[in-house]
Amino acid sequence: MLAKKMDAPLDMQNGARFKTKKHGYVTVIEYYNTHTVIVAFENTGNIRAISAAKLRSGQLADRSVPPESIMVGEKVESVKHGILTIVQVESENIVLLTTESGEEVRMLLPAVQKMKSKAEEPITTKEEPELPTSLSALTKRNKKTKDVNNLLKKMLTDYGK
Structure with missing residues (x-):
C-alpha cells in the first residue's frame, strides 16, 4: 500500500533537522503524512520512516547502530x-x-x-506517613470527598427523572 503524499507542516519541510535522544541529528527527506516521515541519520546516513510525533519528541533510534x-x-x-x-x-x-x-x-x-x-538509583529514606492520633482524626473526611459524595448522591436520585 502506497502512502498518500500530503503537504508538509512548516516544521516538517524537506531538510528540517531534529535532535534525537541517543543518536544525534536526523534530517527530513520526505513527508508523506503524520504517520510516515522519511528521515536520514546524519552520523550514519541510515534512512528510516518514523511518525511525526515520535520525530518531534526525539524518540527514534538508529537501527544500524547496536x-x-x-x-x-x-x-x-x-x-x-x-x-x-x-x-x-x-x-x-x-x-x-x-x-x-x-x-x-x-x-x-x-x-x-x-x-x-x-x-x-537515588538514595532515599522512607518517610513514615503521618498517622492519625485520635478517633475523630481517623474518621475525618476532607471537603472534596464530601462534595464528590453529595454530587454522586444527587446524580443517583435525579437519574431517570
Whole structure:
C-alpha cells in the first residue's frame, strides 16, 4: 500500500533537522503524512520512516547502530574493581571494561546494566506517613470527598427523572 503524499507542516519541510535522544541529528527527506516521515541519520546516513510525533519528541533510534554501543565511554562503579570505563561491547552480551589502572575486565551485559542502575538509583529514606492520633482524626473526611459524595448522591436520585 502506497502512502498518500500530503503537504508538509512548516516544521516538517524537506531538510528540517531534529535532535534525537541517543543518536544525534536526523534530517527530513520526505513527508508523506503524520504517520510516515522519511528521515536520514546524519552520523550514519541510515534512512528510516518514523511518525511525526515520535520525530518531534526525539524518540527514534538508529537501527544500524547496536544499542549496547551507546554505553561505550560510560563509567560504572564495581565493588570488586572500583570505577570501570566501558570500552567495547563484544558479541551479544559480553562487555569489555578497563579499570583506572588500565587493567581489562570482561563482564556480562546484565551485570553491567545492574551496576549502572544501582549508580543511577537515588538514595532515599522512607518517610513514615503521618498517622492519625485520635478517633475523630481517623474518621475525618476532607471537603472534596464530601462534595464528590453529595454530587454522586444527587446524580443517583435525579437519574431517570
